[in-house]
Amino acid sequence: MPFFSVIIPTYNRARLLEAALASVFAQEERDFEVLVVDDGSTDDTLETLARYGEQVRVLSQRNAGPGTARNLGIQEARGTYVAFLDSDDVWFPWTLATYRQVLEADGTSLVLGTAALFSRAETLATVSREPLQVLRFADYGQRGGPDATHRVRAGGAHGGAAARGGFTPLRISGEDYDLLYRLGTDPGFAWVRAPVVVGYRQHVGSTSTSLESGYRGTRYLLEQERLGRYPGGTARRRERLEMLLYSLRHVTHWLLSQRRVDRRWTCTGAACRSTWRRRAGATCWASRCGRWPPPCASA
Numbered sequence: 392m393p394f395f396s397v398i399i400p401t402y403n404r405a406r407l408l409e410a411a412l413a414s415v416f417a418q419e420e421r422d423f424e425v426l427v428v429d430d431g432s433t434d435d436t437l438e439t440l441a442r443y444g445e446q447v448r449v450l451s452q453r454n455a456g457p458g459t460a461r462n463l464g465i466q467e468a469r470g471t472y473v474a475f476l477d478s479d480d481v482w483f484p485w486t487l488a489t490y491r492q493v494l495e496a497d498g499t500s501l502v503l504g505t506a507a508l509f510s511r512a513e514t515l516a517t518v519s520r521e522p523l524q525v526l527r528f529a530d531y532g533q534r535g536g537p538d539a540t541h542r543v544r545a546g547g548a549h550g551g552a553a554a555r556g557g558f559t560p561l562r563i564s565g566e567d568y569d570l571l572y573r574l575g576t577d578p579g580f581a582w583v584r585a586p587v588v589v590g591y592r593q594h595v596g597s598t599s600t601s602l603e604s605g606y607r608g609t610r611y612l613l614e615q616e617r618l619g620r621y622p623g624g625t626a627r628r629r630e631r632l633e634m635l636l637y638s639l640r641h642v643t644h645w646l647l648s649q650r651r652v653d654r655r656w657t658c659t660g661a662a663c664r665s666t667w668r669r670r671a672g673a674t675c676w677a678s679r680c681g682r683w684p685p686p687c688a689s690a
Contacts, residue, residue, distance in 0.1 A: 392470065394471050396472070396473045396474070398468065399411060399464075400427075401436060401478035402478075404434075408478045410481055414590075415482060417482075417484050418484060418486065419487070420491055423487060424470060429450070430452060430459075430460045456561070462558055473549065474487065479592045480590055481515070483588060490583075490588070493581045501577065501579065503582055505585065505588060506588070508591050510594060518586075522585065522586075525584065527582075529579075532623055532630045564608040565611065572612070572616075612639075
């Protein structure tokens with residue numbers, strides 16, 4: 392049984408997928424299998440993957456979105472831990488070795504790490520392997536004080552995805568956050584502050600650049616919270632709200648720039664209102680509670 396099952400969902404990204412796979416096969420840690428889930432690509436993805444032979448287990452499905460593709464990978468994985476890599480991103484040679492070092496500490500089940508944003512591959516040459524810095528928490532939902540960056544998804548490895556039902560099959564941005572929130576009270580979360588472990592590619596075809604998809608994803612996350620789908624009950628509600636509000640800043644700014652307001656998004660309770668005030672500062676986020684136009688829009 393391999394220590395890691397590396398799962399890469401892909402759709403019509405044959406050239407970018409080659410770069411992702413090259414970064415996987417350059418890993419110092421060698422105890423892993425690679426599963427690429429083709430989500431119904433119409434380019435030469437399958438022909439490209441055929442060249443890797445037995446190095447890659449290729450799974451195919453009709454186009455159903457990245458969440459469903461990742462779930463198929465989880466279903467077929469043989470490793471102790473699953474590690475996800477998007478087909479347009481890359482790892483550094485020390486990524487899996489770093490994850491393993493952290494996971495082998497007692498009680499750790501979920502590891503996330505720091506990403507370096509890039510649009511041109513040559514800019515990653517400046518990223519060096521810094522000494523290991525790890526923040527450990529009782530679980531993913533635990534408050535980490537004023538520094539909330541440990542809650543930002545930037546690649547990682549864990550062993551509890553299948554037990555929590557995997558990813559939502561909906562075609563939204565934020566399906567990874569949804570799974571993390573459902574894993575929120577599972578014991579043993581570690582955040583790798585250093586070294587950087589993921590090269591996060593910024594390009595037009597990236598799902599994360601689609602703010603409409605991000606808007607739908609944010610709506611979904613808030614609805615799941617409203618329906619009580621995330622663990623921890625009322626005792627952990629404030630923590631969940633802080634994470635939800637922290638992650639939707641860019642969507643809020645986009646709504647404001649488009650002069651859009653969705654009055655079905657409501658803020659309820661003193662915890663939500665106080666969290667908005669603390670996170671918003673002098674910005675116009677108060678409009679998310681139904682005030683439109685916000686004070687600064689008419690100033």
